[in-house]
Amino acid sequence: MKSNLTTLEPNLLLAKSFQKGTWKGSCSLAGHTVDVVNAVTALIENLGQVIITQFGLTCSWENFLASARLAAYLHDWGKANDHFQMVVRGKRNVMKNPQLIRHEFASMLLAWEYREWLQECPNADFMTALAAAGGHHLKLGWDSHKRVANDELGEIRDGSGSAHLYLYTESKNFRGLLKYGVKVLGLPTELKLSKKPSTEWTVAEIKNKRQDILNAFLKDWQVDSNFVSVIKVLIIAGDAIASALPNTNFKINDWIKKQLSSKLTEAEVQQVVNQRLNGQEMRPFQIALGESRSRVTLARAGCGTGKTLGAYNWAKRHAVDKKLFSCYPTTGTSTEGFLDYVHDQVDSILLHSRAEVDLKHLMATGDEDDAATKLESFKAWGAKVSICTVDTVLGLLQCNRRPMYCFPAIAQSAFVFDEVHCYDNRLFGGLLRFLEVVKAPVLLMSASFLPWQLEAIQKSVGEPMEIIEGAKELEILPRYQFHLTENPDWERVTQELEKTYALPNGEHTCGKVLWVCNQVSTAIAVYEEAKARGLNAVLYHSRYRYQDRVEHHRAVIESFKANKPVIAIATQVAEMSLDLSATLLVSQIANPAGLIQRLGRLNRRYIGQSLDAIFYPDSKIGFPYSKGDLDSGQAMLETLTGEVSQADLATWLERSPQQGKPDKETVLFNELKKWQAYPAPCREVGHTVTALLEQDKLTVDKVTAKELPKYTIPLLANNKVDKWERHRKGYPIAPSSEWAYSPELGAYLIKGGDEN
Template sequence: MRPNLEPDFLLAKSREKPWRGAYTLVGHTVAVVEAVTTLVDVLGDRLISQFGLQCSLSHLRGTARLAAYLHDWGKANDHFQMVVRKNRNPLESPQLIRHEVASVLLAYSYREWLQQCEGNFYTALSAAGGHHLKFGGNAKKGDTGEIGEIRSGSGSDRIYLYTDTKNFKALLKYGVKTLGLPRELKLPRKRPTCWTVTEIKTLQNEVLEAFCDWPHDTVFASVVKALLVAGDSVGSAIPPTGLKIKTWIKQELSTILDIKEIQQVIDSRLGGKELLNFQINLGNSSKRVTLARAGCGTGKTLGAYNWAKQYAVGGKLFFCYPTTGTSTEGFLDYVHDEISSVLLHSRADVDLELATTGEEAEAGDNQEDELAKKLESFQTWGTKVSICTVDTVLGLQQCNRRPLYCFPAIAQSAFVFDEVHCYDERLFGGLLRFLEVVKAPILLMSASFLPWQLEAIKKAVGEPIEIIPGPKELEKLPRYRFNLVDTPDWQRVEQELTNKGKVLWVCNQVGTAIDIYREAKSRGLNALLYHSRYRYEDRVKHHRDVVDAFKKDEPVLAIATQVAEMSLDLSATLLVSQIADPPGLIQRLGRLNRRYSGHALDAFFYPDTKTGFPYSKDNLKAGKEMIEAFTGEVSQADLAAWLENNPNQENPDKETVLFNTFRCWQMYPAPCRKAGHTITALLEQDLPQIEKMSAKLLPRYTVPLLLTKDVKEWPRHTKGYLIASADKWGYSEELGAYEI
């Protein structure tokens, strides 16, 4: 029996929420079509050139507009309308199919009519189906190959479609008026008003076969999808500026870099000094893709801003770091208060509050909701320089939400990728795919590029690249003396501190670092501890404490884990380190004698008996061999040469969801990085405080914990985070999380 509902008034959003935009299906569709149209018109030919598209701007515009027109058609069904009217609890009684799947099936039923407007119908159809990133797969299962899921527990074997209502007919008339569709509606079958489960399955198979036969252009289809997600997000969550969507988008995207602003950043860092030849050469690079091969402390970052004077003017700039710590430091050290800029990673609001005020953050409550993600991502639309983790850009290819919301900024930017040698095989594979697809100016920076990496990069770019070496006079300086010992030499550490030195001690495991810290405190030493297993706000504080302590004219011992390899911009006078893999050791050495003292300084290395985590037996063997290869004074050039002559060949994983050549219709989130040994969780002892806090602040209380066998048994917070038992994990602001 057809449900009793007001079918002439179709909603896209709930009217009970303080909604500032249109909440009817027609009104929301109009807003999204206008947003997508404006994005294409403002970005213009930059979209074509940035992604090397082989189509006209008119064809891209027509397809994107068609996708926007179709994306919410499926909301015209009884299950969705009951949910949005609060007459149906989707947790207790889920919709039979998701509304975007219904959009695909409904639009497919109208295909003969829809194919008569400008644009590629099947490209638009795939974008409409994927705009909520649940099409053909999901984050947990990965690729399912299904045109949506038919859910059990809906309490119904069919859905009713409101295609004969006044509201839906108004949607069709809007298509005639705006997209140039024919006034006469001809359909291959009777206008659908109801689908049973059997009919849904039949339609799903038909659409799947059509997608398999669809002669798609992978990059073109991916750009249309990204435009729709961005357009739908701004159509749904534009801030209350009082401006129309069209005006707001134009204002934000027209905010671009000029050469004076970049020069201002350079001048403020130079402090009256001259650029090095290496930095000048970066600014004079004649190739679209440039590689800066230079060691730590050689001025790569300043050189990158000089490169940006040639390649980022007239657009925007994304400066991508491997970790949240390094992106925060890059923001504070270079562009904060210099250029309109934004620090963008998943916890940027915490960093900025604590780093700029020095005050303790207010306690947080919950995971960022979708609106908060969108609003934060919109900052990049009107920002000239975005300092971010590499995931913010490369995550676009894996259909991560934040990069998709940032797409209009990404589409008009130049890119700097720093510390490329630290990427795992999945992240490096994503970079290669990005180089294949994106035709923007790109600068890759690394202490070394292995022969196989260089070949892979050249092949991906497909055109000549320029490799600019670092300043030889700096890289050949004798910075280090290697000492291989069986156990740590505490006497040498205490002697260095007595001489007002600054000691960096790097351990391979958090537990080991905590043990060393306790030993140092028992000896009465001025010791600081820094690792990844803190609540995020505590980690920010420990990071800042270490960086600030190394700037003072006082002795200090900083005990850290791998976070020291990239996140700490400091210059130690003595390094003590467990043996790790060669790239990791080179990164650690980059913190020793960083600001050259005039002579080589000691580095002491001792064994790690805990093989297998985080380094394999082969990793540790290679690290020991590198240390043993040098008996005299060692320079950064020596280390780079050794690494390039002893390459560890890897197999980069170039599989992406967006820009996927084989199943171009799919759209679901996938990880950017290889699975690690940790999982982000909440601590049981923090739950009483967390329950009183707002959703946006919950990340402040998350902690990366070891991924153990019993993790499947951990309870889960209402916002998705696992909860670690207080019986197994203790915590203090001083030590961080520790196993009991």
């Protein structure tokens, strides 16, 4: 069939939508291609040897640079088709008539037709460039309808309204792209192809070409997966920064060089250490961390003994002339770590999915980061210290967007991973794979490491590592006395709130109770009972709009700083995100690791004697803990009698027969999935789904994508969720007939709902 292309207005190939009078430069396919090639070139020129070392690549500098530049050159070739060009001109409604294939899939097919010429690119690996170009929107090997991975190279969509895709390969603009490849990449001046490139594809032809490429990937492609993975991420980061550029004479090379050259100095790290020490002496284990020469170091120390300060002392040796990523298990702990240590001390950034909300609500000075710039997604590139959730780093291996955008910073950093014992099997497996792949300085910190965990870590590191024990004089202090009851004792709680304790420093503190429940509904019921009894109570759990959760988090922290009695009722969020010291702990029985974390909030700042911890059963077996979890937790509590120390807890846990099953399956750095690129979860699938409330629908329909996280809530996942309406950003919308909400209590099921 003869090509029947629509006349283009303006008469050039576009890479993105435009407004009248602003279509030149980066809006054009040629202009955007130049921007991305320049960005990737600048990234490699500033990071190349560092990346080769950090990821243990065996390629030559020339091979690395040429392959990445070729991928950048090819990544948007597929936009030279009639479906895409009509979309960016507003003449095709993709909701009614989606493009027959995605443009990056078309890039692969088109490059395949030109492969005889492209394979002559000096020093470049064509198949690597092809995979990186096709995966730069993270849809390669992914079924968007079923939302699962598959073995297909790209989707052919139903409902496009066309059985053909017309190509602008004979246009002046596309010929200009070919000439650019000759000039900049050193491709042959003469375009020698055994078959004339297509000007249109039928669905059958697309399927045949797809199978040819897939066969080449599976049968003939012999390449290091680390090499391919790094180039994939570089293309995504380069494309993202080039797409964010203002349509001006902005010099991308100069900006990239300035951001990436910003690195930690010893004096800056020392400033953080001095500020936190506040004139006190450093503990021996903190000094030992600073003296460790191993690339990977483990710090085994209890809650509240000063691991974080020790980590910054470690950074004086291992993070100087680098950037530093300090990774916490939750958004709450990362926010606290940012505010307590590096905010206003060193050029730093708080990085997690809701960081802007936290900073807006938490920073009393109102001195927010310069988040309104067009390059706000890339603040980590210039930051010397990034405080983040562990997902921000380990998500790189699972093709999560934020860490891929942060890659230029990750590629030249040292890393601290805190509370490692709290990682689930998938997160811990991701950490193991990270240790195998990334040859950077790493500090792992935890209250305890189980024997199987130590063995797995050592195997992944593959070289000598040092294990440094915490302050034994603090860990052997008698902090707790366990009491198991069938029901919670409200009279004991009331008595505690009437107590006053003399502290070792001569000051006094009143009674402060932390009550931890296993379900949100239980926590709300306990909170309402406490209020009915006239107690000064605060409630904290995960099922708030995020902006409200931030307020509750701070309310709990501030109430424990104030010298008046208070009872804080919380769920598992208390296990890591609350830096407070209670004088009485009341808790439902949970798994051993969770109980140890909860105990880390009791007598955290030791008052000179052991304090009571009261535990009672959870009748809701299976949510969120299995019967085995609850039985193991009860066995620990029954075994440890009398006065109990942190050392006793760690010893019990390390002697338990528990064996984890870490899931090391990742998308990147995977020998079996070298051509694929799609996002996968960092953590095990939980009991919740991130949703919006129907009562917020009118509001969220008007807010920007950046503001949307303020309104998200993790709600219970059940068989009803699939039937809920979806927001345009994909979030399910919880109907008001099922879920109610108040800023005080958070989201709760309408009476009669089933929490299980």
